[in-house]
Amino acid sequence: MLDRSEILPLVIERPDDYLIIAGLGNAATDVARLTKDAASVYPLGGAMGAAVPMGLGLALAQPDRHVLVVTGDGELLMNLGVLATAAVQDPGNLSIICLDNEHNCLTGQQRSHTGYCTDIEKVAVGAGIRNTLTVESHATASAAAKLIQMDDHVSLVVIKVLVGDSPHYPHSLDAAVCRQRFRSDLLGVAR
């Protein structure tokens, strides 16, 4: 299992290239740290299961931009069906990174299904996602970095990371402020 703060920058080599949806909890904190709380990131603080659907909608609405979803195993497990929905649409500009520490951290570090017998990469393959990879060592980081840059199909990378909370990095929990900030940055609109 890898240190999430070490491995994430090796997989997301150029964060500025992406519009990012960050799932709640440690994933949002990690992405805020990586991007210095950039306006090109929409950080979720609730609505578990929303990260991949939002990324899919954004990727379909902005086909010329790379869209990245960064989320945890608990958030992704809440809505596995969307992997089938994403696979059927298959926008090549969409990539999904699952930081899988096999626990739900926000609720007290209870073991998640991936800590037992569930394999998110296999679920994704079965759902029809064509480009998948699980990163369990630094040796696979650069392959993962290349995979999420590919434009042919939706990509999904599972990164097995150590359990434990990411050090705090401030980011807004105001969903409306984050929406306006994101749209202002991307579209130049005021609301």
Added chain:
Amino acid sequence: MNATEAGTATRVAGTIAMEPSQADWPHQIYASLRAKGVSHFCYVPDAGHRVLIELAQADPEVDAIPLTCEEEGIGILAGVDLGGGKAVLLMQSSGVGNCINMLSLIKHGHFPLLTLVTMRGDFGEQNPWQYAMGQAVEPVLHAMGVITLRANHKEEVIPMLDASFNMVHSGRQAVALLLTQRLIGAKKF
């Protein structure tokens, strides 16, 4: 819903025949939404929305997006909005219950949301399974901050669609246009 073309009504076993003019409103809805710039149609397969779904699937300029669960549509609509696009969620009343927690994203984020809901458990419903969620649609949506409009007659549909769209995209509200069973009919069981 059993009419397959504008102006045609067919009787299929177990359903109530529609008057020819009733069948026009799905085509009118589609044309209106497209003219207003809606190019992403999210849906779970539904008989009441069959014509709208088929029109979206046949349109090369539209993303017709089948969902495994209606809650995905809520998230997808929010993502489309972040990207500057316009989307609509087509679902049956039973699907509304699958959306509840995801609607917290819409309410807290003040995202625009337009959904067209075909009603069951409503006027003349004969399947007892449909009543619990059908009758809960408005209380649930209201609890999550979604405004509901009810279209009971064909002549109400397009004015209500226009009103809903303006409430959503200018008023920046979440609006569910309920297509009731007085409009779409009730299956025989």
